Amino acid sequence: MSDISLIGMISIFTAGITIAIGSVGPALGEARALAQALSAIAQQPDEANTISRTLFVGLAMVESTAIYCLVISMILIFANPFWEYAIAQSGG
Amino acid sequence: MSDISLIGMISIFTAGITIAIGSVGPALGEARALAQALSAIAQQPDEANTISRTLFVGLAMVESTAIYCLVISMILIFANPFWEYAIAQSGG
Amino acid sequence: MSDISLIGMISIFTAGITIAIGSVGPALGEARALAQALSAIAQQPDEANTISRTLFVGLAMVESTAIYCLVISMILIFANPFWEYAIAQSGG
Amino acid sequence: MSDISLIGMISIFTAGITIAIGSVGPALGEARALAQALSAIAQQPDEANTISRTLFVGLAMVESTAIYCLVISMILIFANPFWEYAIAQSGG
Amino acid sequence: MSDISLIGMISIFTAGITIAIGSVGPALGEARALAQALSAIAQQPDEANTISRTLFVGLAMVESTAIYCLVISMILIFANPFWEYAIAQSGG
Amino acid sequence: MSDISLIGMISIFTAGITIAIGSVGPALGEARALAQALSAIAQQPDEANTISRTLFVGLAMVESTAIYCLVISMILIFANPFWEYAIAQSGG
Amino acid sequence: MSDISLIGMISIFTAGITIAIGSVGPALGEARALAQALSAIAQQPDEANTISRTLFVGLAMVESTAIYCLVISMILIFANPFWEYAIAQSGG
Amino acid sequence: MSDISLIGMISIFTAGITIAIGSVGPALGEARALAQALSAIAQQPDEANTISRTLFVGLAMVESTAIYCLVISMILIFANPFWEYAIAQSGG
Amino acid sequence: MSDISLIGMISIFTAGITIAIGSVGPALGEARALAQALSAIAQQPDEANTISRTLFVGLAMVESTAIYCLVISMILIFANPFWEYAIAQSGG
Amino acid sequence: MSDISLIGMISIFTAGITIAIGSVGPALGEARALAQALSAIAQQPDEANTISRTLFVGLAMVESTAIYCLVISMILIFANPFWEYAIAQSGG
Amino acid sequence: MSDISLIGMISIFTAGITIAIGSVGPALGEARALAQALSAIAQQPDEANTISRTLFVGLAMVESTAIYCLVISMILIFANPFWEYAIAQSGG
Amino acid sequence: MSDISLIGMISIFTAGITIAIGSVGPALGEARALAQALSAIAQQPDEANTISRTLFVGLAMVESTAIYCLVISMILIFANPFWEYAIAQSGG
Amino acid sequence: MSDISLIGMISIFTAGITIAIGSVGPALGEARALAQALSAIAQQPDEANTISRTLFVGLAMVESTAIYCLVISMILIFANPFWEYAIAQSGG
Amino acid sequence: MSDISLIGMISIFTAGITIAIGSVGPALGEARALAQALSAIAQQPDEANTISRTLFVGLAMVESTAIYCLVISMILIFANPFWEYAIAQSGG
Incomplete structure (x- = not known):
């Protein structure tokens, strides 16, 4: 069972x-x-809407790199093709 | 029992x-x-509400990356599929 | 007893x-x-209340990441499922 | 099966x-x-459109380097030629 | 006695x-x-009380993370459940 | 098959x-x-065209170093002469 | 005597x-x-007393983390429970 | 074939x-x-030509160090004298 | 004598x-x-006495952490209880 | 052939x-x-010639350290005296 | 003689x-x-004496940490109690 | 031949x-x-000669440390006394 | 001779x-x-003498730490008591 | 010959x-x-002589630490007492 x-x-x-x-x-x-x-809002309160919108679109883009890692991490735990192959082999 | x-x-x-x-x-x-x-509030006290709201929405987004790690960490301790498979094997 | x-x-x-x-x-x-x-209070003493409130809510959020680590650390010492399984095995 | x-x-x-x-x-x-x-928008709100457009074109370019890594990572999991060769060998 | x-x-x-x-x-x-x-007191001496109070409440919060480490460290030396289990085993 | x-x-x-x-x-x-x-555009909006053009020519040059790495990486996976030689040997 | x-x-x-x-x-x-x-005293000599007092109370708090380390270090040399147990065992 | x-x-x-x-x-x-x-162009738009020219000559010089690495890397994959000697030996 | x-x-x-x-x-x-x-003295020569006094009291506190290390270091060379125990054992 | x-x-x-x-x-x-x-040219366009000349003489000097590395690297691949000696020995 | x-x-x-x-x-x-x-002297030449005096007293304090290291280093070479014990043992 | x-x-x-x-x-x-x-020339064009002269004398001094490394590196490849001794020995 | x-x-x-x-x-x-x-001299040329004097006294103090290293290094090569003892032993 | x-x-x-x-x-x-x-000369051209003189005396002092390393390095290659002793031994 070592492998x-x-x-x-x-x-x-x-x-x-x-x-x-x-x-x-x-x-x-x-x-x-x-x-x-936050600094920009404090400096230019009238543009708070434009700043917030740009911020959240941009944050989503940055967050995407964390999501890539989470996806790979989840695949390795719950849908790992190497693991499935190994179980299939040992069950055969 | 080593594995x-x-x-x-x-x-x-x-x-x-x-x-x-x-x-x-x-x-x-x-x-x-x-x-x-805090610096922005001190600079523009009238916008304290907008700043706080943006801050807490943003903090939630940052906190999400810590939550990802906590989730993976908890899964590894309490819902680890590899561990469950190994116990099932050794019990069979 | 090595395991x-x-x-x-x-x-x-x-x-x-x-x-x-x-x-x-x-x-x-x-x-x-x-x-x-502290710098913000020195700069805008009239907003000391707003600043303190935001500070302590925020600190609680930062402290939460230290608490996550403490929780995992305590679980590993006092409620470690792997340890409990190993003792159960060796006692069986 | 070790290899x-x-x-x-x-x-x-x-x-x-x-x-x-x-x-x-x-x-x-x-x-x-x-x-x-965000800082530029706060400084020059009238140019918000030009700034946003340049930002998102540029972000796409930066994101491309993350995509390269994701592609290589996915290839290694789901379309790995070395793995396929090894399975083919062991099945032969 | 090695374990x-x-x-x-x-x-x-x-x-x-x-x-x-x-x-x-x-x-x-x-x-x-x-x-x-200290810098804030030098800048705004009239607020020395507010600043000191906020400082010491905050320092207590920072100190708490050092205390967590000290607690874990002391538990490992003086109330280590793994050590106690091992002694109980070897004495049995 | 080890080699x-x-x-x-x-x-x-x-x-x-x-x-x-x-x-x-x-x-x-x-x-x-x-x-x-982005900072330059905010500072000198009239030169947005010159700035964008210089930016994208320059970015292409920076991107080239990432492309070099991707090319070497792809060659190692899909056109690796050492691997091909080894397969040819083992098939001979 | 190796242990x-x-x-x-x-x-x-x-x-x-x-x-x-x-x-x-x-x-x-x-x-x-x-x-x-020192910088604050040079800037606001009239507050030298308040500054010194806050400084030394704060320094004591910082020093406390060094003391924690010294205490653990001294316990490990002069009051180490693991060492005492080992000597008691070897003497028995 | 190990060597x-x-x-x-x-x-x-x-x-x-x-x-x-x-x-x-x-x-x-x-x-x-x-x-x-880009900063220089925004500051002195009239000198955009001189700046661009100096920039691209300079970039070529910086790029040369990346090219050195690429050349060595390519030589090691496709024109490696040590590899060729080893194949010649093993074929002899 | 190895131990x-x-x-x-x-x-x-x-x-x-x-x-x-x-x-x-x-x-x-x-x-x-x-x-x-030194910078503070140059800025506020009239407070040189207060600054020097605070400096040397503070330096003594910083120096204390170096002294802790020196003390542990000296104890390990000249009053090491583990070494004394080992010699006593080997002489017995 | 190992050596x-x-x-x-x-x-x-x-x-x-x-x-x-x-x-x-x-x-x-x-x-x-x-x-x-580039910054200097933008600041003092009239001295662009003196600046460019000094720049390229200086860059040549900096580049020389990269050339030293390339030379050593090339010598190790194509004119390596240790390799030549080893081949001569093995051919003897 | 190995020990x-x-x-x-x-x-x-x-x-x-x-x-x-x-x-x-x-x-x-x-x-x-x-x-x-040096910067302070240039800024406040009239206080050169006070500055120099404070400087050299302070430098002596900083130098003390280097001296601690030198002393330990010299003790390890010329007055090492562990070495002397080992020689005494091997001569006995 | 291993040595x-x-x-x-x-x-x-x-x-x-x-x-x-x-x-x-x-x-x-x-x-x-x-x-x-370059910055100094842009700031004080009239002193370009003095600056250049001091620059190149100084660069030569900095370059000298790279030359030391190159010399040691070349000695190790082409005039290595340890290698010559080893060849002389093996030829004897 | 290995020792x-x-x-x-x-x-x-x-x-x-x-x-x-x-x-x-x-x-x-x-x-x-x-x-x-150098910066101080440019700023306050009249104090060049005081600055130079303080500089060279201070540099001597900094240099002293390099000298400590050189001395230990030389002792290890030319007056190493451990080496002399070992030679004396092997000659006995 | 291994030693x-x-x-x-x-x-x-x-x-x-x-x-x-x-x-x-x-x-x-x-x-x-x-x-x-160079910056000081550009700022105070009249003091170029004093600055250059101080610079080159100081550079000589900094260079001295590189020379120490070169000397030790050369001694290890060409006048290494340990190597000479080993050759003398093997020739005896």
Whole structure:
């Protein structure tokens, strides 16, 4: 059973580390943009609508990179083709 | 029992390290946005409502990356499919 | 008894390192927001109430990431499902 | 079956780490550009259209580097020629 | 006796490294807030009371992350459930 | 079959890590130039055309370094001469 | 005697490294606050008393994190429960 | 066949890592120069021609360092004298 | 004699590395405070006495963290309880 | 044939890593000088000639350090005395 | 003779690395204070005496951390109690 | 022949890494001085001669540290006394 | 002869690395102070004498940390007590 | 011959790495001082002589730390007492 276990272990570790590293960039980035948006609103209150709209469209784009990591991480846990192949083999 | 133990150990380690690394980015990021919000309120007190609203919507978005890590970490501890498979095997 | 010991050891190490790394971000972040709040109060004393309220709501949000780490760390020490399974096995 | 397993394991690990590292640069970069855009809009509201247009064309270009990583990561999981060769060999 | 020794050794090492890493963030953070408080007092002496009060409430919150580390560190030395289990086993 | 497997594994790992590292520089760089372009447009709206043109020619040049990495990465997956030689050998 | 020696060695190493790492943060932090205090006194000599008082209360709080490390370090050298258990075992 | 395989593997890895590391410097550098050029055009629109000309001559020089890496990387994949010698030996 | 030697070696190494790392923080910190003090004296010569007094009291506090490291380092060389126990054992 | 292979492998790896690391400094450096030149031209257009001349003489000097690395890298691939000696030996 | 040699080797290595790391902090720190002193003299020539006096008293304090490292380093080479014990043992 | 090979391999690797690391400092440094020179010329065109002269004398001094590395690197490849001794031995 | 060789090797390596690391701090530090001195002279030419005098006294103090490293390095090569003991032993 | 080879190899590696690391600090430092000198000349052309004189005396002092590294490096290649002892031994 050793091969299945190894594939399982590396999947667990990779799933965790992928989302862990992958959340650092978006979190810092979104916060930076958010901080600048607040500063811009304070500076030009009349443009608060334009600024908010641009901010949230942009944040969605930044968030997308975190989503990529989450997707890969979820695939590795719940829809891992290597794991499925290994189980199929060991069951055959 | 060695394979089950190894899967357990790697799950423990990954769960801890995932939330540990994953909390650094959001914590620093949220604090940065918060600091800027306080500065903006001090600069433009009349816009305190708009600033607060934008701040908390934005913070929720940043917090989401920490939540992703927490979710993966919890899945690895309490709903780990690899662990469940290994127990099912050893019990069969 | 070697498997139980290994699970115990990795739990100890992970519990410690999780809270250690997980406290760096919130501590630096909260201090940054706090510093900015003090600066904002000095700049706009009349808004001290609004600033303090926003500060403490925000700090609670930042502190939440440290709490996530503490929770995982405590679970690993006192409610570790892998450890419980291993003891149950060895007692069976 | 050891060779197939090793190829599977290295594919899992590489797929995760590729998107994890590859999301840091674009996330930070896009957020930086977004922050500057918000600042520019606050400074020159009349040019909001030109700024938004340039921003989104540019963001698409930055996002492309994240897409490259996602593509390589997906290829390694779902269309990996080395894995397919190994399965074909073991099935022969 | 080797298993008990290993658990003891990893507990010693983790206890030390947890408080060592965990003291860096709070120490730097508290000092930053403190420095800003002194600057704010020098700038707005009339608000010294409000500033001091906010400072010490905030410092307590930052200090809390150092306390989390100290608590985990002390638990690992003086109330370590894994160590107690191991001694109970070896005494049985 | 071990040699073929090793060449396959190192190709998989290198392909992933090449594009992962290679996307950091261009992503950060392009975002920096883009941010400056937005700032320049806000400052000198009449020169928006000259600025945009120079920006996109320059971005293409920066993107070229990411393309180099993608090309090497693709060659290693789909047109790897070492892999082809190894297959030819094992088939002979 | 090997187990006792190993516990002794890891205690020695951890005691040293704990205070070494643990002194970096407080030393840099206290110096930062001190530097700001001197700057504040130069700027607002009339508030020298308020500033000094706040400084020394704050420094005591920062110093506390260094004390935590020193305490753990001293416990590991002079009141180490794992070491005492090991000696008791070997003497029995 | 082991020696040929090892030479192949180290060539694959080096080719990838060379262009990966080698693209970081030029990408960041070119973007920096580009950003400054845009800023200079916004500041002195009448000199746009002189600035563009100097920019592109300079960028070519910076790009040359990326080209050096690409050349070495390509040589290692397609014209590697060590690989050719090893094949000649094994064919003899 | 191997156990005694190992304890001796780890004591030597830890003693050196403790004071080496432990001197970085205080040295940089004290110099920072000193630099600020000189700047403050140049700015407000009439307060030179107050500034000097606060400086030297503060420096003593920063120096204390270096002293902690020196003390641990000296204890490890000249009053190491683990070493004394080991010698007592080997002499018995 | 193992010794020749090892010399070949270390030559391949060193050639790649030498130019990879060696291109980071010059690329960043040249770009910095170039950026400053553009800024200087925008500030003092009348001195564009003097600035360009000094820039290109200086860039040549910076480029020289990249050339040193390329030369060593090329020598290691195409005129490596250690490799030639090893081939001569094995052919003897 | 192996134990004596090992103690000798670790003493040599630790002595070197202690003073090497330990000289970085004081050198950078003293230079920082010195630079600030020169700046202060240029700004307030009439206070040159007060500044110089404070500078040299402060530098002595910073230098003390380098001296601590040198003392430990010298003790490890010329008055190492572990080495002396080992020689005494081997001579007995 | 193994000893000669090892000396050859370490010479190859050291020669490459010496010039690679050794080119980073001078390249960045020369570029910094060059950038400042261009800025100084733009600021004080009448002193262009004095500035250029001082620049090139200084650059020669900085370049000297790169030359030291190149010289050591070349000695290791073409005039390596350890290699010559090893060949002389093996030929004897 | 193995023990003597090992002591020799560690001495060679430590001597080199000690002066290498030990020269980084003083070189950067002295240059910083020197740069500030030049700036101070340009700002206050009448105080050039006082500034130069303070500079050279201070540089001597910074240089002293480099000298400490050189002294330890030289002692390890030419007056190494561990090496002398080992030779005396092997000659006995 | 293995011991002589090992001493030779470690000497080669240390000689290279010593000058490589040792050239980073002086190169960056000298360039910094040079840049400031050019800036000072542009600011105060009448003091160009005093500035140049102070610059070159200071550069000589910074260069001295690079020379220390070169001297140790050369001693390790051409006047290495450990190597000479080893040759003398093997010839005896």
